[in-house]
Structure formats: C-alpha cells, structure tokens
Amino acid sequence: MEKVKLGGLKQSLELCQFDLTGSSNLSENMVSKISALLASQKINIELVTYNLKRNKNQQLTLCISQDTCVKVSKLLGKDGCLPAGWGVHCREHVGVLTVFPHHSAMKILGLVIASWTSQSIPIYGIATSLSTISFITDYHRVDMGIKAIQNSFQLPDNHAPIKPELLYYQSDRVKKRER
Amino acid sequence: METIAIYWEPRIKTYGFQRFSDLALIEFSCLLHEIQSLGDILSHDALHVVEPKFIMAQESNHEISFTFCLPAKEEKGFHASLGKSLSPNSLRCVSPVGIIFFYGPHFGDRYGIADATFSSLSKAGITVIASGCSSSSVYVVVIQGDMDKAEEALTQTFEVAK
Numbered sequence: 001m002e003k004v005k006l007g008g009l010k011q012s013l014e015l016c017q018f019d020l021t022g023s024s025n026l027s028e029n030m031v032s033k034i035s036a037l038l039a040s041q042k043i044n045i046e047l048v049t050y051n052l053k054r055n056k057n058q059q060l061t062l063c064i065s066q067d068t069c070v071k072v073s074k075l076l077g078k079d080g081c082l083p084a085g086w087g088v089h090c091r092e093h094v095g096v097l098t099v100f101p102h103h104s105a106m107k108i109l110g111l112v113i114a115s116w117t118s119q120s121i122p123i124y125g126i127a128t129s130l131s132t133i134s135f136i137t138d139y140h141r142v143d144m145g146i147k148a149i150q151n152s153f154q155l156p157d158n159h160a161p162i163k164p165e166l167l168y169y170q171s172d173r174v175k176k177r178e179r
Numbered sequence: 180m181e182t183i184a185i186y187w188e189p190r191i192k193t194y195g196f197q198r199f200s201d202l203a204l205i206e207f208s209c210l211l212h213e214i215q216s217l218g219d220i221l222s223h224d225a226l227h228v229v230e231p232k233f234i235m236a237q238e239s240n241h242e243i244s245f246t247f248c249l250p251a252k253e254e255k256g257f258h259a260s261l262g263k264s265l266s267p268n269s270l271r272c273v274s275p276v277g278i279i280f281f282y283g284p285h286f287g288d289r290y291g292i293a294d295a296t297f298s299s300l301s302k303a304g305i306t307v308i309a310s311g312c313s314s315s316s317v318y319v320v321v322i323q324g325d326m327d328k329a330e331e332a333l334t335q336t337f338e339v340a341k
Contacts, residue, residue: 110221129316
C-alpha cells in the first residue's frame with residue numbers, strides 16, 4: 001500500500017508543559033491573565049492551547065522552555081495567581097514534534113495517533129495550523145516518535161528532521177561587543 | 180558564530196489576518212487507552228472528505244479531549260463516524276463559530292505574542308472559545324457573530340506588514 005506523503009518534520013528543544021484547569025468564570029479571563037504574567041517576565045510560550053470545555057471548565061495548556069520551569073512554577077504557585085478551585089499540573093521534559101502535511105490532515109493525524117499509541121508513545125497535546133500538526137510527547141521519546149513516523153509515511157529523499165540550532169534570547173538592551 | 184535577532188516594534192507585525200466562517204466546533208473526550216481506536220477512525224478513508232480548519236487536543240485526568248473546527252455542513256457525517264465507537268454523550272457541538280488566524284516572524288520564538296492576542300480580545304469583551312498557538316501561528320475560535328469585532332481588536336494591536 002502506498003504510504004501517505006509528508007513534507008517534513010521539526011522537533012523542539014526540551015520543554016515543560018503546564019496544564020491549568022478550573023471552572024469557567026468568564027469574568028476572570030485566565031488565558032489573558034496567564035499570558036500577560038509570562039510576558040511580563042519575558043517568558044516565551046512555545047505552544048498554547050486553550051479550551052472552554054463542555055463541562056463548564058477551562059483548560060489552558062502551555063509549553064515553555066524547560067530552563068524556565070522552576071520560575072514559572074513559582075509564579076503560578078504564588079498566592080492569588082490562580083482563582084480558588086483552579087489547579088496546575090506540571091509535566092517536565094516534554095518535546096513538540098511538528099509534521100508538515102501536504103494534504104489529508106485528518107488521515108495524517110489518525111495515522112500518527114495510531115502508530116504512536118501502538119508503540120506506547122504518549123500524546124499530551126495536539127495543535128494544528130494551516131500547514132502543520134504539532135504533537136506534545138515525552139522529550140526522551142521524540143526520536144522514537146520520529147522513527148515511527150518515518151516508518152509510516154513517505155518523506156522526501158534524504159529527509160532529516162529539522163532541529164533547532166538557534167536559541168533566542170530577548171532582552172531590553174543589547175550590549176555592544178568590543179571588537 | 181552568534182546570531183542576535185532583535186525586534187523593535189511599536190506594534191507587533193503580522194502577515195495579515197485570515198478567517199474561516201460557518202464552522203462547527205465539535206469537542207469530545209476519550210480515555211487515553213481508547214485513543215488508538217480514535218486514530219484508526221480518523222485515518223479511515225470515509226473521513227477524507229472532512230476538512231477541519233483547526234484541531235487541538237488536551238490531556239487531563241487520564242482523558243484526552245479533542246476539538247475539531249470543521250465546515251458546518253460536514254458536522255453530521257463526522258458525528259456519525261465518531262458515534263460508531265465513541266459514546267454520543269461525550270460530544271459537544273457549538274455552531275456557528277469562526278476562526279481568525281494569523282502568523283508572523285518568529286512568533287513561536289519570542290514572548291508577548293499570546294499576551295498581545297488575548298489581552299486585546301479580552302479588552303474588547305470577546306469570549307475566546309478555543310485557541311491554539313503553534314509554529315508561528317495563532318488560531319482563535321470565537322462565536323461567528325464576534326468575528327468582526329475580534330478582527331478589529333486584533334488589527335489595533337498588530338500591524339499588518341505591507
């Protein structure tokens with residue numbers, strides 16, 4: 001049987017996932033509050049999903065750099081940061097694997113789910129864009145996930161997953177270097 | 180070699196706002212151990228005609244909840260395919276909804292993009308039903324009637340690059 005074509009793969013650096021869940025009090029917009037809190041600390045959120053769920057709860061899932069995990073845990077754990085009844089679950093050492101579909105996003109999603117779960121590779125979250133599907137899994141299982149995808153799909157010749165080579169640091173000022 | 184990229188933007192630049200309207204948001208949950216059968220259903224040929232505009236999934240308490248935004252006309256067929264193996268009472272549908280999505284340079288690599296998005300929508304009194312920000316893209320799902328107001332609020336915050 002002909003394999004489904006994929007355009008490529010991209011993997012993230014090591015990340016930490018926070019799942020914030022609580023009741024849906026719309027007067028307190030948690031997605032806005034938490035994203036403002038992290039921006040004030042110059043912390044980038046690499047992946048966000050937010051949902052007003054059917055059971056009247058909200059869930060906000062954030063993936064941030066593993067390096068900032070302790071800092072974010074402290075921020076979220078401060079008194080008054082989250083409303084009463086809200087909980088935070090922190091999952092350290094996760095990674096995001098992004099696939100670039102040519103077409104058939106639904107089929108690709110189904111095939112990745114089926115191939116990963118058959119090899120006990122967990123999926124902690126998914127988000128799509130116009131040309132990508134991103135999967136959150138354990139960082140130490142990303143290579144296994146890549147292999148499973150390489151076995152299930154047809155990728156371009158000489159394909160190698162894109163790995164991040166640049167680290168982005170943001171500061172208010174840039175020091176001029178002595179030459 | 181070291182590369183330093185700096186963004187000095189009075190307003191964050193985006194490549195423009197795009198919209199999908201007349202969509203249905205379908206949400207359902209399944210137990211983590213059931214996810215493989217869901218993968219089988221989604222990869223089945225019968226669902227090839229379904230073209231979701233946005234998909235997200237979140238894990239919580241040994242369950243994973245999926246949210247699909249797809250053209251409202253595809254809702255019934257999708258329901259029927261899922262209903263074969265998932266409990267119907269685990270389904271929720273909100274319709275009509277719309278999506279506004281946009282992307283910009285290094286959106287996934289720098290802080291403040293999510294804040295700019297959600298703060299501007301919150302100040303404009305827009306309820307975000309679902310959202311996903313990944314790979315330099317921001318997707319916001321709102322009630323269809325709120326789409327114009329939401330785009331207006333985002334346009335005031337972000338600058339469309341010419």
